[in-house]
Amino acid sequence: MSTTASGPARRAEADLEALPLAPPAATGLREVVRRRYLLGMLVRNTIKSRYQGTVLGWLWSYLQPAIRFAMFYFLFQVMIGRGSGMENFAIHLFAGMVIVHFFTETFNGGTQSLVQNRSLITKLPVPREMFPVARMLVAAWHTVPMLIILVVPCVLLGWRPDLVGMAAALLGFTLAAALGLALGLLFSVGNVFMRDVGKIAQTLTQFVTFSVPMMYPFTLVDDRFGDPWSGYYLLNPMAEAVLLIQRGFWTGTTSDPEVTAAVHLPDQLFARGLTMTAISIVLLVLAQRVFSRLEARVPERL
Template sequence: MRLGGRRRAAGRHAGGRSRDRRASPEAPPTVAAPAPAPAPAPAPAEDYPTVERPAVAAEPVAVAAHRDLSGVPLTPPTAGNGLHAVFKKRYLLKLLVKRELSARYQGSFLGLLWSYIGPLCQFFVYWFVIGTILGLHDNVPNFGVHIFCGLVVVHFFTETFGAGTRSIVRNKSIVVKLPMPREMFPVASMLVSLFHVFPQLVILTIACLAYGWTPDFVGMVALLLGLLIAMLLGTAGALLFSAANVFFRDFSSLVSIIQMFIRFSVPMIYPFSFVDDRFGAAASYYLFNPLADCVLLVQRAFWVGSTPHPDEVAKTDLPPDLLIWGLAMTGAGLVLLAIGQLVFSRLEAKIPERL
């Protein structure tokens, strides 16, 4: 019974599948894809146009491939350093000067007016203490102009020397990252200080004109010599001390002590006649101080002409052959600048790793 039932069920299932096949529509006939057209036969070689190409010389490649670089010395990326390279890259120097000026007066309400306020405050302190309390008003004609001539030179030198000494340490992020002449930082400090000299000269000129001062050729030559000597000395000291300050930060404190002595080592709060009267013939050794010559040259340019008797003052309060001394000190300043550059170049390679 079970076997017969299974056979009948299988028969019904097979019959149902055959009926489904008859009831389903016929499948569409398969259409064969057309055969691809045969590719055209290539043209003979003589049918192609002939294009003449210029011959490429392989000699430079061969030379570059066989060049022997074993004898070429390795140079740092800041090759070509020195003061000459600084002025060849004047665009970088200009950017540093602008950056220094903007950083100095950033967030300041008065801004550039501080270039006038600072020297004027120093002038009034010296004028009151030395002139009024100690009574030098009676011994020195136009004592205020006499002091201010010295302040212009002293402020220019001390600012160049002090800011230049700290310039590399203050800009260590730039010194480490950028391949550039590192002498550029002390030079930029000198140019910023020179920029601040001009407002002081404007004040000095106005004060001298009020006393009837008339500029003359010798005085203008003396002014240029005085500023040039201060510029050379300040840059030389900045180069020397900025490199040394990287290794020993004590040099920045030493500069502050030197700046304090400078104000009393030049004829600013006292006339040169005091030195001449006290030391006599030995007073000529006083002129071996280059900054003293700078102050005397600027006094020749402004102070002497503002006094009631310029010829008499020039004979009694200025040394003879002052311009010759100025030329000699200019040469000494150039020698000191060369020494500062030499020391800086010797220490420059170790500056980044010490910062």
């Protein structure tokens, strides 16, 4: 969080810093939920700081993804005809981009959250898990406009929500949220002790874009490498999350959704998604325990 913010952002930060000191707060994600009012203030302050000084303000969160989708549609669908082998390839691409954006912003934002909020951490007796959680909620807030931009062309192409598809999309977001928050907790406390951890997180998220079936279909991986390598590829939880959201939105825009899902999506999609989500939740619990062991040393290192 910037300490040079002005206007509403500065007033919001001043309100947080003006809260009376109290004995050391209990820690843990449950305590973060209990203090949801303070969590809401932190989320609002972070969002205001991002658009501080702009004329359009939060409208940029709609304008930027809309322009991005238009560019991808023109490039992949019109110019180079990538969609000739797959229906509505631009939807395939943008659906993956939505969930990748949510994950990377949760991961990177969570990693930097303790360092960027050092002034609050040293003054307020709050559970420090609140800062990575707040960055996940900010990422979710910025993902909503992207979802709206995704849904509009889907509806125009004949997509209608179905129970299985919505369950797939929800499972994909749950998987990305649990994994992103777990990594955000681990890397945020590591970044306090060694700033190189933040650079490592940024480097890792760059690989995410190319390691998921977003700019290329899963069938390309399966055809090029076959078993068992395509199976190893599916061990990437973000690849699974992308496939789940594509099942929720992209397949419904094609002329025969059932055939599209059978051809372009792997078998056992839900079973693998549920397994990876469970593993991510276990990782989140372990990450929170590691965070709790190290957080007492965070103020002195900041």
